Amino acid sequence: MSGNSSNLHVAAARMPLLQSLQDELAELEQQHLIRRRRTVDSVQGASLQADGKDLLAFCSNDYLGLATHPLVVQALQKGASLYGAGSGASHLISGHSRAHMALEERLAEFMAPNVEQARALYFCTGYMANQAIITALAGKDAAVFSEELNHASLIDGVRLSRAATQVFPHKDYAALEQMLKVCSHKKRVVVTDSVFSMDGNIADLPPLLALCEKYDAWLIVDDAHGFGVLGEHGRGVLEHFNMKSPNLVYMGTLGKAAGVGGAFVAAHETVIEWLIQKARAYIYTTAAAPALAHALLTSIDIISGAEGQERRAHLNKLIRMFSHSLNLQLWQLMPSVTAVQPVVIGENAAMLNIAGNLLEQGYWVGAIRPPTVPLGTARLRVTLSAAHTELQVHQLTQAINRLDQMSYVAQCFAEVA
Numbered sequence: 001m002s003g004n005s006s007n008l009h010v011a012a013a014r015m016p017l018l019q020s021l022q023d024e025l026a027e028l029e030q031q032h033l034i035r036r037r038r039t040v041d042s043v044q045g046a047s048l049q050a051d052g053k054d055l056l057a058f059c060s061n062d063y064l065g066l067a068t069h070p071l072v073v074q075a076l077q078k079g080a081s082l083y084g085a086g087s088g089a090s091h092l093i094s095g096h097s098r099a100h101m102a103l104e105e106r107l108a109e110f111m112a113p114n115v116e117q118a119r120a121l122y123f124c125t126g127y128m129a130n131q132a133i134i135t136a137l138a139g140k141d142a143a144v145f146s147e148e149l150n151h152a153s154l155i156d157g158v159r160l161s162r163a164a165t166q167v168f169p170h171k172d173y174a175a176l177e178q179m180l181k182v183c184s185h186k187k188r189v190v191v192t193d194s195v196f197s198m199d200g201n202i203a204d205l206p207p208l209l210a211l212c213e214k215y216d217a218w219l220i221v222d223d224a225h226g227f228g229v230l231g232e233h234g235r236g237v238l239e240h241f242n243m244k245s246p247n248l249v250y251m252g253t254l255g256k257a258a259g260v261g262g263a264f265v266a267a268h269e270t271v272i273e274w275l276i277q278k279a280r281a282y283i284y285t286t287a288a289a290p291a292l293a294h295a296l297l298t299s300i301d302i303i304s305g306a307e308g309q310e311r312r313a314h315l316n317k318l319i320r321m322f323s324h325s326l327n328l329q330l331w332q333l334m335p336s337v338t339a340v341q342p343v344v345i346g347e348n349a350a351m352l353n354i355a356g357n358l359l360e361q362g363y364w365v366g367a368i369r370p371p372t373v374p375l376g377t378a379r380l381r382v383t384l385s386a387a388h389t390e391l392q393v394h395q396l397t398q399a400i401n402r403l404d405q406m407s408y409v410a411q412c413f414a415e416v417a
């Protein structure tokens with residue numbers, strides 16, 4: 001707690017409202033569920049300084065290393081000098097700049113091989129884009145079918161839509177078909193992550209799309225962890241599976257592999273027009289800084305060009321290296337061919353202990369607990385990036401192997417004793 005926590009307690013004694021929050025915080029602390037932020041003092045790269053310590057970061061979603069790419073940084077500076085610091089208003093008032101327009105046109109052109117009559121719309125964040133799409137396509141008179149392991153932003157969008165909602169089990173499309181078969185709502189929306197953010201595995205989109213086409217449902221695909229990374233040209237999961245359909249509504253984020261910030265929806269031009277008219281998370285917010293959109297033009301150039309291909313090839317090599325050289329006795333590496341490589345430890349306290357030990361050795365990995373993941377499946381979420389070297393990945397796998405071995409031996413002794 002902070003240095004003036006005694007002051008907080010004095011205040012709380014006179015304020016039952018504060019007291020109840022403090023009681024609940026204390027309970028979280030006891031369950032090892034308190035989350036703490038580390039402050040990064042340097043650029044957001046593979047090696048960085050956080051809270052005064054030099055670390056190798058294996059927890060960011062900057063999958064291609066573009067957050068520190070000199071050309072992207074330069075473009076951001078140029079964007080600020082061209083358009084100023086802020087947009088000043090929402091898109092439908094005066095905040096829609098030439099930079100936003102150019103980015104949307106570039107994204108539509110880029111995604112066109114996988115999107116029917118493609119048009120794109122830029123959002124401040126992926127969280128907002130998901131809210132926008134779901135609430136605009138599914139109202140009170142709609143039925144929404146939501147995959148069990150969907151990201152929180154999709155879940156919140158579904159709740160906000162007030163549609164009749166059913167959750168289908170993870171990748172169980174037969175169960176989904178049973179639900180669609182008996183659905184009496186005319187408006188149907190199926191919502192799924194492409195790459196599941198805490199597991200790293202990929203949804204089986206072709207059979208899922210076939211179902212949506214058969215039962216006349218929209219298929220909203222959240223490709224936060226696929227855009228820029230999957231597919232030969234980086235067009236994400238749709239290119240990976242070679243898909244295209246007017247039923248598809250694609251959401252890609254631009255703060256992960258694209259290295260900057262914001263998100264976009266790519267879909268049939270009619271869908272995009274509908275979002276501009278109806279999506280409250282698009283209409284009632286100040287447009288993102290135009291400089292971000294300007295920088296993203298450079299990100300897209302890199303992603304779609306030869307350098308993007310090289311970066312993806314290097315990343316894929318690191319992914320294979322990591323999963324081949326982990327040799328675990330006690331913990332489980334989840335089956336994943338993406339840059340998200342989770343190692344399941346189980347209990348919160350044990351996982352925090354291991355993550356803390358890795359941090360002392362200079363490795364910063366994600367420490368993921370419930371409710372982000374199911375109870376008893378606390379995990380290290382290792383994310384790999386094209387910014388890593390083979391040596392760095394090798395060192396991390398050795399460190400994890402050693403800790404797993406030590407924990408395994410300790411557990412064997414505990415069982416004997």
Ligand SMILES: *Cc1c(COP(=O)(O)O)cnc(C)c1O
Nearest residue numbers: 125126127151153197224253262
């Ligand atoms: C990160 C993420 C989002 C949210 O995107 P932001 O641009 O960070 O708001 C949405 N969906 C998934 C699966 C994500 O991982």
